[in-house]
Amino acid sequence: xxxxxxxxxxxxxxxxxxxxxxxxxxxxxxxxxxxxxxxxxxxxxxxxxxxxxxxxxxxxxxxxxxxxxxxxxxxxxxxxxxxxxxxxxxxxxxxxxxxxxxxxxxxxxxxxxxxxxxxxxxxxxxxxxxxxxxxxxxxxxxxxxxxxxxxxxxxxxxxxxxxxxxxxxxxxxxxxxxxxxxxxxxxxxxxxxxxxxxxxxxxxxxxxxxxxxxxxxxxxxxxxxxxxxxxxxxxxxxxxxxxxxxxxxxxxxxxxxxxxxxxxxxxxxxxxxxxxxxxxxxxxxxxxxxxxxxxxxxxxxxxxxxxxxxxxxx
Amino acid sequence: xxxxxxxxxxxxxxxxxxxxxxxxxxxxxxxxxxxxxxxxxxxxxxxxxxxxxxxxxxxxxxxxxxxxxxxxxxxxxxxxxxxxxxxxxxxxxxxxxxxxxxxxxxxxxxxxxxxxxxxxxxxxxxxxxxxxxxxxxxxxxxxxxxxxxxxxxxxxxxxxxxxxxxxxxxxxxxxxxxxxxxxxxxxxxxxxxxxxxxxxxxxxxxxxxxxxxxxxxxxxxxxxxxxxxxxxxxxxxxxxxxxxxxxxxxxxxxxxxxxxxxxxxxxxxxxxxxxxxxxxxxxxxxxxxxxx
Numbered sequence: 001x002x003x004x005x006x007x008x009x010x011x012x013x014x015x016x017x018x019x020x021x022x023x024x025x026x027x028x029x030x031x032x033x034x035x036x037x038x039x040x041x042x043x044x045x046x047x048x049x050x051x052x053x054x055x056x057x058x059x060x061x062x063x064x065x066x067x068x069x070x071x072x073x074x075x076x077x078x079x080x081x082x083x084x085x086x087x088x089x090x091x092x093x094x095x096x097x098x099x100x101x102x103x104x105x106x107x108x109x110x111x112x113x114x115x116x117x118x119x120x121x122x123x124x125x126x127x128x129x130x131x132x133x134x135x136x137x138x139x140x141x142x143x144x145x146x147x148x149x150x151x152x153x154x155x156x157x158x159x160x161x162x163x164x165x166x167x168x169x170x171x172x173x174x175x176x177x178x179x180x181x182x183x184x185x186x187x188x189x190x191x192x193x194x195x196x197x198x199x200x201x202x203x204x205x206x207x208x209x210x211x212x213x214x215x216x217x218x219x220x221x222x223x224x225x226x227x228x229x230x231x232x233x234x235x236x237x238x239x240x241x242x243x244x245x246x247x248x249x250x251x252x253x254x255x256x257x258x259x260x261x262x263x264x265x266x267x268x269x270x271x272x273x274x275x276x277x278x279x280x281x282x283x284x285x286x287x288x289x290x291x292x293x294x295x296x297x298x299x300x301x302x303x304x305x306x307x308x309x310x311x312x313x314x
Numbered sequence: 315x316x317x318x319x320x321x322x323x324x325x326x327x328x329x330x331x332x333x334x335x336x337x338x339x340x341x342x343x344x345x346x347x348x349x350x351x352x353x354x355x356x357x358x359x360x361x362x363x364x365x366x367x368x369x370x371x372x373x374x375x376x377x378x379x380x381x382x383x384x385x386x387x388x389x390x391x392x393x394x395x396x397x398x399x400x401x402x403x404x405x406x407x408x409x410x411x412x413x414x415x416x417x418x419x420x421x422x423x424x425x426x427x428x429x430x431x432x433x434x435x436x437x438x439x440x441x442x443x444x445x446x447x448x449x450x451x452x453x454x455x456x457x458x459x460x461x462x463x464x465x466x467x468x469x470x471x472x473x474x475x476x477x478x479x480x481x482x483x484x485x486x487x488x489x490x491x492x493x494x495x496x497x498x499x500x501x502x503x504x505x506x507x508x509x510x511x512x513x514x515x516x517x518x519x520x521x522x523x524x525x526x527x528x529x530x531x532x533x534x535x536x537x538x539x540x541x542x543x544x545x546x547x548x549x550x551x552x553x554x555x556x557x558x559x560x561x562x563x564x565x566x567x568x569x570x571x572x573x574x575x576x577x578x579x580x581x582x583x584x585x586x587x588x589x590x591x592x593x594x595x596x597x598x599x600x601x602x603x604x605x606x
Binding site: 016249253257291 | 442445447450460548
């Protein structure tokens with residue numbers, strides 16, 4: 001990929017991040033009525049409201065507030081929680097590992113299941129395997145992820161005691177313990193994406209399999225896993241990677257509900273608690289952090305796309 | 315001369331639209347999905363007549379029962395009949411997605427048309443805003459809007475509508491861009507048609523198909539979002555209930571009444587499936603007509 005393309009992509013990413021910063025900044029400005037009063041809550045004295053107005057800088061012009069806030073954010077300071085008074089950055093970094101584990105395992109499950117079944121369906125087009133994969137994918141897309149987790153919990157934790165029901169165990173407590181806590185929530189979170197990936201992988205693999213170079217490869221004696229890994233996988237991966245990039249945001253959003261069902265103290269739980277405690281600064285920090293993660297991941301996907309598909313490198 | 319051409323062109327489109335419906339009605343999956351949604355509308359409208367019990371009547375002695383002849387789908391933690399509650403929440407399952415998709419249409423369609431037809435800086439500005447909004451994780455952004463507006467079903471659904479608006483914007487903008495390139499738009503402009511008339515007569519009918527596909531699929535996504543937000547306690551507030559909040563009750567009691575997890579979830583999946591199937595069928599029918 002040429003440097004200009006990379007620079008242009010990076011520029012686009014920075015532009016989107018700037019717009020995201022404006023939107024998240026606007027959140028607190030848009031609080032109904034007086035922002036300081038909304039933050040102070042129902043039982044605040046006028047002095048409290050005045051103090052908050054001064055501390056948060058609401059008495060200054062909006063543009064000045066924005067510039068000050070942006071400079072703060074760029075130096076890694078997302079402000080202090082209105083509830084606990086602790087830096088929001090600390091709160092986020094404390095719980096982020098749980099959410100990152102959950103999302104990453106979900107992505108692995110989505111890719112492994114989605115690509116495998118999608119390609120199998122494409123190879124056996126029209127067979128019962130193909131029909132089964134296609135209908136399961138249709139169901140998977142329509143399934144609320146938190147309900148799926150409740151269904152998975154029934155046999156594994158409610159009726160039997162095979163897996164721990166709730167909570168998150170960090171990797172430091174051992175890989176097995178970590179995995180046993182994360183596997184059910186991650187499956188529930190990743191299955192809808194797996195279903196959609198299976199559809200796309202089936203489509204693009206079927207497309208690739210019909211190409212003349214596959215016939216040529218077959219004529220030269222390429223069969224089975226060699227044919228798939230060498231010729232089909234890489235070409236079929238292109239649309240899959242794009243879809244996956246789009247799904248990172250959805251998985252991060254979906255983890256909010258999944259965490260609440262699985263009792264995982266992650267970013268989603270942090271956001272929900274902050275929302276219920278009217279801790280707007282933490283909510284703002286959460287939205288900004290998630291948006292940055294999604295934009296950066298999509299940027300990486302964009303660059304990866306150029307590496308996978310030489311045609312767009314120009 | 316010019317007016318007769320247009321007058322002749324207008325009635326020609328009518329039979330085409332009728333054909334799309336006829337093509338759709340030949341597909342069994344479309345018929346099943348559409349019938350299910352119609353049934354749901356009937357159930358929602360006649361809920362008080364159909365439901366066997368008062369959905370809010372508590373019989374604490376009968377709490378957390380499994381299915382029985384008296385209570386086909388069992389009872390919840392306050393001894394309320396689950397089937398009756400399911401039936402009474404059917405209206406929300408249809409209204410909630412309508413609110414968010416309505417909000418998305420109100421924001422996405424005019425801006426999409428404007429950006430697609432006007433192009434230039436209008437397009438650049440709106441497209442960048444749409445990119446930024448799309449890069450926010452949907453549910454997280456909705457959460458932020460609910461934080462501003464306060465919890466509640468209407469607020470939650472308006473928030474989801476704002477989240478969906480960039481999707482519709484993109485679809486409408488893309489279609490409008492493509493249509494604006496056509497020579498008949500140029501001809502219409504040349505004979506002095508106003509922009510409003512061009513949009514109404516030429517652009518809107520041509521973007522109807524992608525618009526329909528996107529809105530039906532968004533209905534399903536909106537219902538899932540409603541369920542998620544109500545499950546988290548940010549959507550529908552007690553004593554009202556939706557399938558999502560019923561699942562929350564079932565989740566709290568899953569160790570004592572595992573069966574209760576099934577009814578509301580099944581209703582949700584079937585409804586979302588119906589919306590998605592209709593969207594898929596329209597997409598297929600349109601694609602086939604194009605290639606034919």
